[in-house]
Amino acid sequence: MRLSNSLLVHPGLAILFATSSLAHSPSQVLLPKPTGKYHVGLSIAELIDSSRTQPFLQDIEPIKLMISVFYPVSHEHHTSPVPYMPPETALIEDNYLSSDIYGLASPNGTFEKVALQLVDGEHLTSKDSCEEEQEYPLIIFMPGEGTTRLFYSQIASTIASKGYTVVTIDAPYDVDVVQYTDGSFAFFNFTLWNSTDQETALAIANLAVETRMGDVSFVLDSLSNKTFAQSLIPNLPSSGLNTTHTAMFGHSLGGVTAYSILEVEDRILGGLNMDGSLVGPGVFGSPNGTSKPFMLMGHAGHNLTSDDPFPVSSWAIAWSELTGWKRDIEVADTGHYDFSDYPIVFEKLGITPTNQTILDKVLIGSMKGERALETVTTYVGAFLDFVIRGKSSDLLDGPVKEFPEVTFNY
Numbered sequence: 001m002r003l004s005n006s007l008l009v010h011p012g013l014a015i016l017f018a019t020s021s022l023a024h025s026p027s028q029v030l031l032p033k034p035t036g037k038y039h040v041g042l043s044i045a046e047l048i049d050s051s052r053t054q055p056f057l058q059d060i061e062p063i064k065l066m067i068s069v070f071y072p073v074s075h076e077h078h079t080s081p082v083p084y085m086p087p088e089t090a091l092i093e094d095n096y097l098s099s100d101i102y103g104l105a106s107p108n109g110t111f112e113k114v115a116l117q118l119v120d121g122e123h124l125t126s127k128d129s130c131e132e133e134q135e136y137p138l139i140i141f142m143p144g145e146g147t148t149r150l151f152y153s154q155i156a157s158t159i160a161s162k163g164y165t166v167v168t169i170d171a172p173y174d175v176d177v178v179q180y181t182d183g184s185f186a187f188f189n190f191t192l193w194n195s196t197d198q199e200t201a202l203a204i205a206n207l208a209v210e211t212r213m214g215d216v217s218f219v220l221d222s223l224s225n226k227t228f229a230q231s232l233i234p235n236l237p238s239s240g241l242n243t244t245h246t247a248m249f250g251h252s253l254g255g256v257t258a259y260s261i262l263e264v265e266d267r268i269l270g271g272l273n274m275d276g277s278l279v280g281p282g283v284f285g286s287p288n289g290t291s292k293p294f295m296l297m298g299h300a301g302h303n304l305t306s307d308d309p310f311p312v313s314s315w316a317i318a319w320s321e322l323t324g325w326k327r328d329i330e331v332a333d334t335g336h337y338d339f340s341d342y343p344i345v346f347e348k349l350g351i352t353p354t355n356q357t358i359l360d361k362v363l364i365g366s367m368k369g370e371r372a373l374e375t376v377t378t379y380v381g382a383f384l385d386f387v388i389r390g391k392s393s394d395l396l397d398g399p400v401k402e403f404p405e406v407t408f409n410y
């Protein structure tokens with residue numbers, strides 16, 4: 001099994017892995033091919049921001065980020081299986097998710113079997129840029145606290161297949177595990193999660209969100225370097241990536257970041273928060289709000305009036321501060337992690353968590369994995385088409401018969 005090759009080193013900026021395909025083996029568990037108009041390629045890179053230090057580490061270290069870049073490729077290029085995560089991280093997830101917290105039947109070797117169906121980018125050139133549409137707008141995604149960005153790769157690749165360049169960014173020490181190019185790891189700093197005192201918890205969440213906001217701006221700066229962008233996206237048109245007209249979506253703390261960043265980052269035109277209680281800058285303390293488009297997407301029972309665990313709903317506070325286009329939708333039969341790849345990955349593996357509660361929240365609801373994936377990516381796609389391409393859609397204007405699970409609280 002070949003996992004990664006062509007280690008490219010960009011001094012001071014980035015180390016790049018070109019991902020490469022696996023030979024198909026009978027025990028492999030394939031996730032669905034992205035369903036949009038395009039096939040999708042993937043590059044993974046490490047970025048080092050020497051201008052900032054890592055706040056969730058005792059030692060003084062620059063911030064080191066891992067990103068995945070999902071880019072559209074025309075359908076003429078065939079897909080093949082690409083590992084869902086490196087084997088070392090997969091083993092960590094086997095152990096983490098089979099612990100009491102989740103109670104998943106995931107013995108060693110479980111997540112290593114999972115594969116995405118993507119195009120190997122190795123032989124692509126700028127001539128392989130897909131025909132009519134030259135430009136695939138840049139979209140930023142960030143994961144929830146405690147969950148690696150890799151558990152959102154199926155969602156990200158499905159959005160990319162709709163004609164977007166989707167960059168997922170990990171938040172080191174604030175997600176469970178980040179594996180770097182040299183094989184080292186950043187593990188979750190539990191002070192982020194364990195504080196029982198609400199004031200401390202909010203202060204830590206604020207620091208986490210501020211750090212993530214800086215991470216996003218740094219990634220946008222890095223991707224504005226055309227040479228670097230071309231090294232990640234082999235079929236990138238010569239105009240490069242447009243880093244000044246982007247949008248962001250995220251799950252949980254990643255969704256919070258997509259809210260808080262709007263007022264400070266001109267390059268992000270709109271944001272979508274999947275099920276995150278808004279704990280960051282601009283909510284409690286300084287509710288500045290935004291006039292940019294913003295959408296809240298909640299699991300069953302998560303809406304403007306019910307937003308655990310806070311006594312005052314952060315969604316209600318934020319809602320009153322949103323002065324532009326805004327929506328609040330709720331998806332029936334879902335839990336907090338239906339806005340990640342957990343449902344589709346667990347379903348394909350044939351495993352179910354025995355502990356359906358995590359941090360007082362329903363982990364995943366009764367909705368089927370493929371349906372959760374379809375629902376999430378359809379609504380995220382409609383929002384991005386609206387913000388970036390100015391396309392209106394019935395999906396954003398109220399309930400539609402194709403998605404009876406989705407209700408509007410506006």
Ligand SMILES: *[C@@H]1O[C@H](CO)[C@@H](O)[C@H](O)[C@H]1NC(C)=O
Nearest residue numbers: 055056057058059189191204
């Ligand atoms: C965890 O983060 C806190 C800051 O919130 C820091 O004070 C602490 O030293 C970190 N813990 C470790 C083990 O690095």
Ligand SMILES: *[C@@H]1O[C@H](CO)[C@@H](O)[C@H](O)[C@H]1NC(C)=O
Nearest residue numbers: 088091092094095107108109
């Ligand atoms: C599973 O992997 C973990 C971590 O490497 C190891 O500690 C444990 O012994 C392994 N369990 C089995 C049953 O092999």
Ligand SMILES: *[C@@H]1O[C@H](CO)[C@@H](O)[C@H](O)[C@H]1NC(C)=O
Nearest residue numbers: 101189190191192193194195
């Ligand atoms: C935080 O909680 C986790 C999981 O509940 C536990 O394993 C860990 O020991 C706790 N850490 C601290 C520093 O309290």
Ligand SMILES: *[C@@H]1O[C@H](CO)[C@@H](O)[C@H](O)[C@H]1NC(C)=O
Nearest residue numbers: 010011013014225226227228
């Ligand atoms: C742009 O990226 C290339 C390739 O990573 C690197 O060699 C170059 O130094 C970067 N330029 C700037 C101005 O950072």
Ligand SMILES: *[C@@H]1O[C@H](CO)[C@@H](O)[C@H](O)[C@H]1NC(C)=O
Nearest residue numbers: 239240241242243244245246
């Ligand atoms: C980015 O996109 C916007 C909107 O389409 C356009 O006005 C701007 O010129 C583009 N910038 C670059 C560098 O292509």
Ligand SMILES: *[C@@H]1O[C@H](CO)[C@@H](O)[C@H](O)[C@H]1NC(C)=O
Nearest residue numbers: 263264281282286287288289
């Ligand atoms: C939020 O609003 C206050 C005044 O109401 C202002 O001083 C502050 O700069 C604003 N913050 C941001 C991030 O816009």
Ligand SMILES: *[C@@H]1O[C@H](CO)[C@@H](O)[C@H](O)[C@H]1NC(C)=O
Nearest residue numbers: 300301302303304305306409
């Ligand atoms: C919000 O969710 C709560 C349950 O958590 C529910 O009782 C209430 O009816 C919901 N509100 C709306 C407007 O749907």
Ligand SMILES: *[C@@H]1O[C@H](CO)[C@@H](O)[C@H](O)[C@H]1NC(C)=O
Nearest residue numbers: 100101102355357358359360
């Ligand atoms: C489920 O996880 C929670 C922590 O989120 C823990 O307190 C509880 O004991 C777990 N339940 C079981 C049955 O393991």
